Amino acid sequence: MPDLLIELFSEEIPARMQGRAAEDLKKLVTDGLVETGLTYAGAAAFSTPRRLTLTVSGLLAASPAIREERRGPKVDAPAKAIEGFLRGAGVSREQCEERTDKKGTVLFAIIEKPGRPAAEIVAEVLEKTIRNFPWPKSMRWGAGSLRWVRPLQSILCLLSDDGGSEIVPLSVDGITAGRSTQGHRFMGNGAFDVSGFDDYEAKLKRSKVILSARERADTIWHDATTAAFAQGLEVVEDAGLLAEVAGLVEWPVVLMGKIGAPFLGLPPEVLQTSMKEHQKFFSVKNPATGRIEGFVTVANIETSDDGATILAGNNKVLSARLSDARFFWENDLRVAKTDGLEAWTERLSNVTFHNKLGSQKDRIERIAALAREIAPMVGADADLAEQAARVAKADLSSEMVFEFPELQGLMGRYYADAAGLPTEVAAACQEHYSPLGPSDDVPTAPVSVAVALADKLDTLTGFWAIDEKPTGSKDPFALRRAALGVIRLVLVNGLKASLVTTLGKAFTAHGENAPADDLLSFFHDRLKVHLKDEGIRHDVIDAVLAMPGNDDLSLVVARARALSETLSTEDGANLVQGFKRANNILTQAEEKDGVEYSFGADVKFAETDEETALFAALDAADATIKPAMQAEDFGKAMSSMANLRAPIDAFFNAVQVNSDNQVVRRNRLNLLSRIRTTCLQVADLTRLEG
Incomplete structure (x- = not known):
């Protein structure tokens, strides 16, 4: 049984597309082979910045011959019926047999398809795969019609067994398949031939290419943590960044640098976000102080000066980036201390939240009023809840959040502290967005809970009031996420209250008498999804939702758990x-x-x-x-x-x-x-x- 090796070599593939593309290549090719009767023992896909690779082991040498009998009309059926049957079966009248049964003499088409050699099928399947590859974005180049994520340069396609290997005859848009590939762009040894997957992987490594993305990621993490440990520091974990950087290099070379003294006073989250977003650096912190003091960058080349020139260039660019961040930080602090966060809130009157729901400032007023109403239900001080709601979104007007939107809320906490606001108010600035997802931490501080609930309930009732509800898989305003956030806030904090009553208060701010029952049903549907992970069946939840008090989510869940x-x-x-x-x-x-x-x-x-x-x-x-x-x-x-x-x-x-x-x-x-x-x-x- 032969093994198949495919490599599609191109210009650099965006890191975010590589993993999915490798899996797409595997699925499209193996599905295509199996559909023709060409089965296999195993398959694995790989990706680097410049190549997608697929290896298929234990492939049949040829597809099996097929003999199929297809029953047709009676021999005395109208000519058009017989012609249609013959055309559909792809046979002539002479290739049919006449068989007599209880209903008369019937035509049977005998369809025989001989087996086809593996090379012929592979060529057919791979060309179809290349021409119809599902890239999120693709391009054309030159005079050809082929579309690929970046210009495709070569195709390697081999079938190998104990007797040797053969090139699969294939040409796509002028690119003819062969047995040759290239190693690292700068450190490789030029083009080289391969005879099979093991030979291919070994020669790539000698040419400074690590084929496995997992191996590249492991190498990066090992070398980075080792370098940091040697200096008494530790690398801040970031699985997403690690996967992305592993997709940017074929031969990872880890280099560690220090952050300049003028920037060490910046909040660690600012340093981390700036380095990650702009330069794909890992942050290195001092475990004793929690302060970010260094960075790790990953080069794609070994240099004679052990990366000194690369680090110098990175430090220069990083200093410029962090100078901007420090300017934003110091300017924002000045505004927070002298003018207060309310100055930023006022600016939000010029920012539209939704054309039917007013400005962000209008929304803040609604949230503040609702937070005051909710405060007694969650054991919060009503004045503090209202105060927190009025400044919770102030940092949206800050320069730092304008540059780094992902820091909203967190910067609000820093600025509230700088403005001398109560600790509970500062915490609510950061926590009121939570929980954002099913695994996100849930606020438990009463003031934070009050503002978080008010924020999410205003969103839900507002879009319900203007009839902008989720439909099918579409949820442009993340209303399902908001409802799940409310559910988790209620359950984690053990809140007992009538959701219908609370929704009624929220709807009042939108001038609505409240389609609260419809929104309550939406909450019930989200609750079923949430409890599914606990193993609670949907019919069990239906059984308790049919009881009085079904708008008290804590009560409903307690009943459902007991019944389950x-x-x-x-x-x-x-x-x-x-x-x-x-x-x-x-x-x-x-x-x-x-x-x-x-x-x-x-x-x-x-x-x-x-x-x-x-x-x-x-x-x-x-x-x-x-x-x-x-x-x-x-x-x-x-x-x-x-x-x-x-x-x-x-x-x-x-x-x-x-x-x-x-x-x-x-x-x-x-x-x-x-x-x-x-x-x-x-x-x-x-x-x-x-």
Whole structure:
């Protein structure tokens, strides 16, 4: 079985596209091979700044021959029907057989496709892959029609086995496949031939190219952390930056430099962001002080002076960048100390938030009023909550955030501290944006929670008021994220409040009487997604959402968790089946008789011990469940409900509900009604599946 090696060599591929492109190459080629019947044992894809590589092992030498029989019309069918069948099957009339069955004599097309050699199929599949490659952006060059992310320079395509290797005959837009490739742009040894993947990878490394992106990343991290450790420092982890830098170099050379003394006073986040965004540097900090004191840059070349010239150039550019950052920082601090953050807030009256929802300043006024309303619910001081809301977005007008938008909130905290504002207000400036995602930290400080909730609820009610709701996969205003943020704020902080009431207050600021119920349904849908990670089924959540108080998210989740835990037990799961059996029999009887069996069950009409025992069990359950539900001890309530499993099972095994004795029948149907009523105290079990 031969192995396949493909390399598509081009000018530099953007780092952000490399990983996806390698996987696309693997999928498109292997899927194309399998569709033709050419199976394989394994495949792996690689990428460097100048190449996409695919190796496929254990490939069939040829596709298998195929013989297919296709049933057609009767031999005496209209000529057009027969012609259509022959055309569709790709055969002539002579290639068909006539076979007689119960319906008459029928045509059968015999389609035989001989196997094809692997090289022929590979050439066909690879050309199609190259011409239809799904680059996010691509370009044309020269006079050809081929589009690629950057000009494609060569194609390596080999089939190899124990007997040697052969070039797959292929030409795409004038580029003919061969067995030759190149190493590093500057340190390589020129073009060289390869005979298979192992030979290819080894020769690339000798030509200063590490093929594996994972190996390049590991090399960078090892060398960087080792260099920092030698000076008593440590590299700030950044997985995204590491992956990006690994896509910028084929032969990583780690160099470490120091940050100039004039810039050491900048906030560490400013230094880190400036170096990362502008120059793809890793930050190096002093673990004793947390201060950023150095940087790591990764060159793509070894130099005779061990990188001294490269570091000197980087230091020069970095100093210019950090001089700008220091100017922004010092200027912003001056404004914060002399004019206060309110000066920046006033400027936001000229910044449109949305043409139907006013300016950012208008939005701040709404958030401030709502934060004051929410404050008592979360245990926050109302004055502090309102004050924090009024300055939380002030840093949007600062020069630093204009340059580095990702620092919004964090810079607000620094500037609030500089302005002498209360600690709680400064914290809220940074934390009110959180949580931004499912794994983001959730604020717990009361003032921060109040402002964060007000911010997200204003966003949701505002866009609901102007009917700009998410549709399908489209959510341009990140309303799903805002709703999830509210849910996590409520749950993590154990907040108990009516969401409908709070939404009503938020809608009032938009002049709306409140489509709060519609927005509440949106929250419920987001809650199902959130709880899915806990293993709580959507039908369990539906069962508790059908109960009163479904706008108290903490209450809903507590019920859902208790019900889910109960259903995970044998008694709980079997009780649901007993409940459904009782409910089905009762519902059918009520429909048939045209009456409601909802009261009057009397133990004196019981005819069996099991019937008597069920009366006693229901009495005991009712005595426990109702007070437990009032006390919100859902675990106790549902445990008591699950205890009904055995007496309900015994009852159904011992009696026939629809007795010939009408008095006994009515009594038993009313007893089933008691089962339904008792169980429905904890959740709407009719909504459970299975």
